[in-house]
Amino acid sequence: MKVVDLHTPAAQLTDALVQLDAAWGQVRLSWNDPARHHFEDEHIAPITPTVRMTLDAINRLAEVLGRAERECIDEDR
Amino acid sequence: MNAPANVHSLEAVRDFRGSLIRFGEQATDCLDSLHGQVHRMIDWLEHDRPVYWQQQIRRGFDRVAEARLGLQRCQMRQVGDHRPACVEEKQALRRAKARLEYCQKKLEVVHRCQRVVEQEANQFRGHCGQVNGLLQRELPRMTGLLDRILVSLEAYVAIDAPAAAPPVVRDETTAAQEES
Numbered sequence: 001m002k003v004v005d006l007h008t009p010a011a012q013l014t015d016a017l018v019q020l021d022a023a024w025g026q027v028r029l030s031w032n033d034p035a036r037h038h039f040e041d042e043h044i045a046p047i048t049p050t051v052r053m054t055l056d057a058i059n060r061l062a063e064v065l066g067r068a069e070r071e072c073i074d075e076d077r
Numbered sequence: 078m079n080a081p082a083n084v085h086s087l088e089a090v091r092d093f094r095g096s097l098i099r100f101g102e103q104a105t106d107c108l109d110s111l112h113g114q115v116h117r118m119i120d121w122l123e124h125d126r127p128v129y130w131q132q133q134i135r136r137g138f139d140r141v142a143e144a145r146l147g148l149q150r151c152q153m154r155q156v157g158d159h160r161p162a163c164v165e166e167k168q169a170l171r172r173a174k175a176r177l178e179y180c181q182k183k184l185e186v187v188h189r190c191q192r193v194v195e196q197e198a199n200q201f202r203g204h205c206g207q208v209n210g211l212l213q214r215e216l217p218r219m220t221g222l223l224d225r226i227l228v229s230l231e232a233y234v235a236i237d238a239p240a241a242a243p244p245v246v247r248d249e250t251t252a253a254q255e256e257s
Contacts, residue, residue, distance in 0.1 A: 020097065026089055068122065
């Protein structure tokens with residue numbers, strides 16, 4: 001049995017981002033004026049790179065934790 | 078003059094506000110879960126593993142002692158000129174020594190992994206600063222801004238005269254920039 005699982009919360013975070021992107025896609029279909037462009041540039045656009053950077057950090061950490069777990073279990077048993 | 082508002086569905090903007098709040102909740106839950114998992118791993122490395130391998134080392138010493146005694150007993154079973162080979166006993170002693178060495182090395186590996194994981198966990202917490210800022214400060218600011226945009230747009234569509242210029246909603250940052 002695995003001690004830790006970082007992949008499930010990482011997948012959930014990815015899903016949440018995909019859903020938010022899709023929701024914003026719907027807004028873009030019905031709202032097209034300078035206020036929307038401003039909101040998109042200033043507030044929506046930074047969300048994806050911030051979350052992606054976090055997901056990269058999670059993947060790196062998952063690799064390190066997975067290796068530590070494999071090295072510390074009793075393979076003789 | 079301000080550019081005219083072009084919103085076909087206020088409902089879509091309202092729905093997005095809900096999506097933004099859901100995203101914030103889901104992302105916060107994911108981060109909480111991740112921090113919990115990291116804490117669990119550190120706990121496993123700092124408490125569970127050292128205890129386990131120290132027990133195994135103690136057991137390993139006992140088994141080496143037992144195997145050595147077994148070999149000595151076997152070697153004393155000399156009948157006349159015949160000296161027993163004690164093959165099984167020698168194998169048992171070799172296996173017991175190998176297991177003990179394996180457990181001692183594992184305890185060193187655990188100590189090394191504790192340092193590596195602690196360091197990586199600290200780096201990860203640092204990386205989370207930006208996404209925490211997004212979730213704790215930026216998202217509430219965005220929902221507040223959407224509220225103000227919705228109020229303005231609702232007022233705009235309620236005006237009878239269609240040619241009226243729409244109200245322009247800006248967040249605090251933009252307003253401050255425009256004033257300066």
